[in-house]
Amino acid sequence: MASRQVRKAETRERVLAAARDLFDEVGYEATTIRAVAQRAGVAVGSVFTTFVGKAELLSQVMQDRLEALYAELEQVAPHLRGPTVDRLRSIMAVHYGFETRRLRLFVAYIGASFHWESGNGVIPIGRNDRLKAVLLDILQRGIERGEVRPDADLTMFVDTILAAYIWNYRLAPQDGADASTMIAAMDRQMGLLFDGVAARPN
Amino acid sequence: MTRRALAKQRTRQRLLGAARRLFTSRGYDAATIRDIASEADLSTGAVFASFSDKAELFNEVIIADCETLLAAMASVADAGSTAETLLRMLSLGYEQHYEQLPLTQAAMGFSWVRDSQHEERYRQVLRRVVAQLADVLRKGVERGELSASLDVPLTSEMLLDAYLSNFRRAIFDGWTNDALRERLESQIDVLLAGYRAAA
Numbered sequence: 001m002a003s004r005q006v007r008k009a010e011t012r013e014r015v016l017a018a019a020r021d022l023f024d025e026v027g028y029e030a031t032t033i034r035a036v037a038q039r040a041g042v043a044v045g046s047v048f049t050t051f052v053g054k055a056e057l058l059s060q061v062m063q064d065r066l067e068a069l070y071a072e073l074e075q076v077a078p079h080l081r082g083p084t085v086d087r088l089r090s091i092m093a094v095h096y097g098f099e100t101r102r103l104r105l106f107v108a109y110i111g112a113s114f115h116w117e118s119g120n121g122v123i124p125i126g127r128n129d130r131l132k133a134v135l136l137d138i139l140q141r142g143i144e145r146g147e148v149r150p151d152a153d154l155t156m157f158v159d160t161i162l163a164a165y166i167w168n169y170r171l172a173p174q175d176g177a178d179a180s181t182m183i184a185a186m187d188r189q190m191g192l193l194f195d196g197v198a199a200r201p202n
Numbered sequence: 203m204t205r206r207a208l209a210k211q212r213t214r215q216r217l218l219g220a221a222r223r224l225f226t227s228r229g230y231d232a233a234t235i236r237d238i239a240s241e242a243d244l245s246t247g248a249v250f251a252s253f254s255d256k257a258e259l260f261n262e263v264i265i266a267d268c269e270t271l272l273a274a275m276a277s278v279a280d281a282g283s284t285a286e287t288l289l290r291m292l293s294l295g296y297e298q299h300y301e302q303l304p305l306t307q308a309a310m311g312f313s314w315v316r317d318s319q320h321e322e323r324y325r326q327v328l329r330r331v332v333a334q335l336a337d338v339l340r341k342g343v344e345r346g347e348l349s350a351s352l353d354v355p356l357t358s359e360m361l362l363d364a365y366l367s368n369f370r371r372a373i374f375d376g377w378t379n380d381a382l383r384e385r386l387e388s389q390i391d392v393l394l395a396g397y398r399a400a401a
Contacts, residue, residue, distance in 0.1 A: 029315070107314055107315075108314075108315075110314050111311050111312075111313075111314030111315045112311065113311075114307055114308075114310040114311030114314075114373065115307070115308070115311045124370070124374050125370070126367070126370050126374075152395075153388065153391070153392055156388045156389060156391070156392045157392050159385075159389065160360070160364050160389045160392050160393060162367070163360075163363045163364045163366070163367030163368075163389070164360050164363045164364075166363075166367060167362075167363040167366065167367070170313075170314075188353075188356055189356065189360055192353055192356055192357060192360065192393070192396070193360070193392065193393065193396075194396075195395070195396025195397065196392050196393065196394070196395025196396040196397075197392070197395065197396075198396065
């Protein structure tokens with residue numbers, strides 16, 4: 001890579017890291033582009049040559065984080081052991097564990113993304129196709145092992161569990177809930193929903 | 203109610219109406235207290251006599267919508283089947299919000315960042331929505347349509363989660379009321395699937 005491109009990539013990384021830390025420390029609203037530039041040690045102008053604005057920065061920070069998480073989940077999922085319902089729970093527990101390390105950032109993202117139009121370099125909340133694919137794959141294996149009914153509506157199962165997953169974050173900022181509280185809530189929700197797709201003994 | 207209290211109540215209603223119109227047409231950020239006062243034909247001071255700031259005004263607009271929905275849900279007749287009754291009740295929410303989607307979008311964003319006092323007031327209303335859903339589920343259990351092992355509180359909360367999550371489809375993907383309703387119907391089905399008493 002030409003040195004110019006290397007520098008550009010480095011600036012981008014530094015800006016994203018600074019934005020991630022500031023969003024998490026002081027919140028999305030209170031974070032300014034100027035503060036991001038300062039923390040990253042770059043000129044305000046170079047933030048704008050890389051990103052359109054704050055919304056795109058937040059979106060990109062989240063996409064990078066989720067990219068890494070999903071890659072990990074995809075790698076781990078085929079090696080999970082135990083009943084299907086517990087495999088699903090494990091995936092969600094890893095997810096909560098990961099996001100609660102930067103809870104404020106994640107909650108800021110959910111709130112802010114409701115103000116975004118699709119496109120414009122930003123991705124609204126709920127576009128988590130890779131997570132859905134991991135869950136679907138576990139359910140599919142559950143069918144093969146006779147634990148899940150073959151005629152169960154798996155897409156709707158995943159859709160509904162992810163609705164509960166997102167709203168569990170509402171517990172977090174107000175009630176000071178930590179990862180284990182949210183994981184416990186999800187375990188119960190997963191159990192209830194799984195009863196609907198579980199193969200019944202004849 | 204005294205004459206004074208009545209006048210105060212009327213001012214409050216007028217402000218809520220004006221705020222709703224402006225939040226809907228301009229969005230939360232662009233609607234200023236000054237604009238809202240002038241839309242209501244009142245002074246800026248009158249706004250602050252009733253509400254401490256714009257966030258509180260907005261929160262009260264959202265809560266007024268929830269109250270309207272609660273009243274409408276309460277008047278839904280038992281449809282015979284639990285799933286159908288739940289669907290009819292919650293679809294009323296989609297119909298209500300469909301008319302004012304920009305307001306709903308702003309409210310959704312706001313709901314993640316409001317302060318704890320406003321959040322608590324909002325949750326009190328949400329708990330009443332959940333309680334109405336729980337009533338319907340309980341009746342389903344009583345008449346033997348649903349298994350007695352159904353966790354009613356958990357299921358009613360998950361119904362609300364599913365209902366709320368679908369607003370994203372309306373906001374970002376342009377889904378119509380019918381599409382939202384159809385999605386909710388499937389979600390109700392998967393939520394109750396494990397607890398339908400054997401026919």
